[in-house]
Every structure is written in C-alpha cells, then in structure tokens.
Amino acid sequence: MAGELITNAPRRALAVYAHPDDPEVSCGGLLARWAAAGSEVHAVVATRGDKGSADPLTDPTELASRRAREVDAAADVLGLAGVELLGHPDGELAGKTELVEELVGLVRRFRPDVVVGVDPTAVFFGDGYVNHVDHRVVGWATLDAVAPAASSPLYFPGQGPAHQVATLLLSGTLEPDTWADVEGTLDTKVAAMFCHRSQMGDDAGEWLGDFVRQRAAEEGRRAGVRFAEGFRRIRLVPEEVS
Numbered sequence: 001m002a003g004e005l006i007t008n009a010p011r012r013a014l015a016v017y018a019h020p021d022d023p024e025v026s027c028g029g030l031l032a033r034w035a036a037a038g039s040e041v042h043a044v045v046a047t048r049g050d051k052g053s054a055d056p057l058t059d060p061t062e063l064a065s066r067r068a069r070e071v072d073a074a075a076d077v078l079g080l081a082g083v084e085l086l087g088h089p090d091g092e093l094a095g096k097t098e099l100v101e102e103l104v105g106l107v108r109r110f111r112p113d114v115v116v117g118v119d120p121t122a123v124f125f126g127d128g129y130v131n132h133v134d135h136r137v138v139g140w141a142t143l144d145a146v147a148p149a150a151s152s153p154l155y156f157p158g159q160g161p162a163h164q165v166a167t168l169l170l171s172g173t174l175e176p177d178t179w180a181d182v183e184g185t186l187d188t189k190v191a192a193m194f195c196h197r198s199q200m201g202d203d204a205g206e207w208l209g210d211f212v213r214q215r216a217a218e219e220g221r222r223a224g225v226r227f228a229e230g231f232r233r234i235r236l237v238p239e240e241v242s
C-alpha cells in the first residue's frame with residue numbers, strides 16, 4: 001500500500017472522539033502540529049468518561065468532573081481552540097440520531113476543512129481486543145454527520161447552513177493509508193496524555209513516554225519517518241488536499 005504523509009495544515013479542523021482522553025491518544029501529535037501551524041482546531045468529546053475506572057467504589061459524577069478538568073488541561077497543552085463536551089454517559093450512545101444531529105450542528109458551526117475521527121469498521125485489533133462500543137458508535141455517527149448530513153441542507157435544517165467537509169481522517173484503523181509525521185510534537189502529545197491522570201495511575205511518568213514513542217515509532221516505520229500517527233483518509237472533495 002502506498003502511504004502518504006500529511007503535509008498541509010487546514011484552516012480549521014474538528015476532532016470527534018468518544019472519551020475524554022481519546023483525542024490525545026489517537027491524534028494528539030497531529031492536532032498539536034496543526035495548532036502550532038496556525039490551524040483553528042476544535043475537539044468534540046461525546047461522553048462524560050464516567051465509567052472509566054476499575055474501582056467499583058468510584059463515584060461516576062465525581063469522575064466525570066475530574067475528567068472534564070483533565071480535558072481542559074490537555075486541550076491547553078495541545079493548543080486547541082476549544083473542546084465541546086457532549087456529556088453522554090459512557091456506553092449509552094447506541095442508536096442515537098440525537099448524536100448525529102449534535103455533530104451536524106457542530107460541523108456546521110465550526111465549518112472544518114478536515115474532520116478527524118474514529119474508523120468504526122475496526123472491531124477487532126488482533127485477537128485480544130474488542131474496540132470499545134463508544135468508539136464504534138461515535139465513529140459511525142461522525143461518518144453519518146459528515147457525509148452526507150452536514151453538507152445537505154434538508155438534513156437537520158435547524159442546525160445551521162450546510163457545510164461540506166473536504167477530508168476525513170480516521171484513526172484507530174486497520175487500513176491506514178496516510179500518516180502524520182509527529183516527531184516535532186510527540187513530547188506535546190505525551191504531556192497532553194499525562195493530563196489524564198485519572199486513567200493511568202500515579203506511575204505514568206515512568207512508562208507513558210516510552211509507550212507513546214514505541215507506538216509512534218511502529219507507525220513511523222510504515223510511513224518512512226521516525227515517529228508517526230496513522231490514518232485512513234477519505235477525500236470527500238478530491239481537489240482539496242490536506
């Protein structure tokens with residue numbers, strides 16, 4: 001497969017993810033790079049992250065507020081223009097047209113050239129992991145919101161004037177064909193991920209950087225650079241390259 005590197009920075013980008021730490025984990029290097037290059041980058045987090053704990057005594061509401069603060073801190077590190085928290089409970093997104101409508105409203109409000117999101121067709125990674133249902137649901141809702149709903153005025157007419165997104169970049173994919181060189185922003189990505197302390201324990205300083213560098217180096221080998229993040233790219237407006 002011929003891989004391509006992302007070279008341009010869009011005027012505006014929107015990253016749509018399920019859980020509070022997903023944008024950093026999935027595409028933090030790319031978002032930081034675009035923000036540093038002057039792109040207006042917004043993120044959407046669909047859930048409250050209220051079930052993101054292995055401790056049965058956790059208070060879900062307290063966890064959700066802690067995670068909202070972690071989102072703000074991480075967004076500052078990445079240089080994002082803002083993050084929209086949709087506030088849905090974890091694991092309860094399935095079958096909601098409401099989510100598609102919310103995303104259509106945000107796409108029409110922010111008018112991004114590029115939407116970065118989840119590849120919902122990736123269900124199994126190897127033989128030991130089932131992709132989280134929230135990732136799959138948000139991934140499908142993002143596709144449904146971008147193509148065709150947001151660009152088509154008769155869909156959700158109350159959500160603002162139609163907007164055509166030029167490019168979709170899907171992370172968490174089994175079929176990457178496009179890579180972002182993130183050597184310059186890998187430390188920023190690690191710092192942003194480190195803001196999500198509720199998810200990684202107090203010893204994260206010891207392993208997080210190595211873990212992220214190792215994953216980015218694997219993708220980098222596929223892309224022919226030192227460190228990369230991989231995506232599946234869908235060009236909805238073929239003449240616009242980003």
Ligand SMILES: [Zn+2]
Pocket residue numbers: 018019022132135
């Ligand atoms: Zn997640």
